[in-house]
Amino acid sequence: MNSDLIHLFVETFGIKEDQLLPAATLESLGLDSLAIIEFMFQIEDKFGIQIPDQTSPPRTLQEMMQLVEPLLPAGKSAT
């Protein structure tokens, strides 16, 4: 998983990095649907990317990574 994204997740939600397993559902990490949308906005602002609108928001950490990672330019780190 992208270390910048993990770092942003830890920084935003105060969850320990060892809890961030790819299969973990975002719900089990304490994120409701509103927090997921808010976090997606934060990712967009932090990395200067635009995540396409989703018909259904990501359910797991892995799904979130799969959605976001391809949009990050190679080697680009958080600003």
Next chain:
Amino acid sequence: MRRVAITGLGVVSAIGTGTAAFFESLLAARSGIRLVDMAFPTGAESILAGAIDFDPDPHFSRSRLMSMDRVSQLALVAGREAMAQAGLGSPAAWPASMAPERFGVCMGTGSGGAGSTDQAYTALLEQKAARLRPMTVVLAMSNAIAAHTAIEFGLKGPSSTISNACASSANAIGEAFRQIRHGYADVMLAGGAEAPLNRGTAKAWQAMQTLATPHANGAETSCRPFSKDRSGLVLAEGAAMLVLEAWDSAKARGANILAELVGYASSTDAHHLTQPEPHGQAQAIKLALADAGLQAGAIGYLNAHGTATDIGDVVETRAIKLAFEGAAAHLPVSSSKALHGHAMGAAGAMEFIASLLALRAGKLPPTAFLEHPDPRCDLDYIPLIARDCPGLEVVMSNSFAFGGSNAVLIAKAA
């Protein structure tokens, strides 16, 4: 009509979090008012405020905080205390007879999540943001306080939010009282919250020219109700919550009944947006007494609205005389705003709790810093020092608001 018991109290204020710390500060005349740097864009400028050293992190997860303005955070901390005291903190502790559909919320706030609105405008206009946080609407909406408390405790009964400026939470308690009295609910969590210490709200209040200026004896002594050397009100943040229950069911579940809520009335001056009017205020006091079936002489302590504005203090003194007539001369009255400041939409609930704690302890909080009484304010304002009042049976709390809304609550020893 059903009788209504008060079984839980909770408060977060500039003079303490928790009713014990709050009341201890009131009796010791310990002020929570100080100069706060508001970081206005024009440069360093402090305002007097009843600000709370409050760290939300120990209370809420970060993901939850994303959708909670400070006003809702304060509200929930006060709500948790009230619910825990009532023995209802977790639905598992509720008696089988207590249905979530019969447990409602009624909250008061002047400006809801005003801090979030302020942040949104800052982002939009100052930082030139192209978009706002997705949570902006739910952070700022005035009924967020009611929504968060209902979600936290699983309360599915009637829900409403009253915004009557500085009388908001007194009205909220009164309307919740009526919900139970008239059988629409069995239990209500009622109160209010306010978090006005943001740049926009503070500047707006500054422009009203009603804010106090620092007193020579120290910033903490700057709110001086009924005093000749008063200079205005002090903005404050805070929250205060009460659990109200139908008397018979509270008894049946063996709840610890703290007091009985016996009277409530509201009235409107219909006179001026900001100038209070004594007859409208007196009408609310008289109607609350009639609602409680009590004579004026029965009231043993009155927590005044007492904001420390010149017109407010003088008009309230007149209103008390109009309503209490001959009994006014013997009525102990105090304003606790000298210590916790004016918590706006939370003030009514906070000061009703001050009255209830006085009732239970038989001790009356003083009007702090009342060294030089205004000759036009000539009632017994319990100057400077708390007073023992054994055998105290009935207390009243006044709340009057911009817009001319008046609300009065009366409670009796259980």
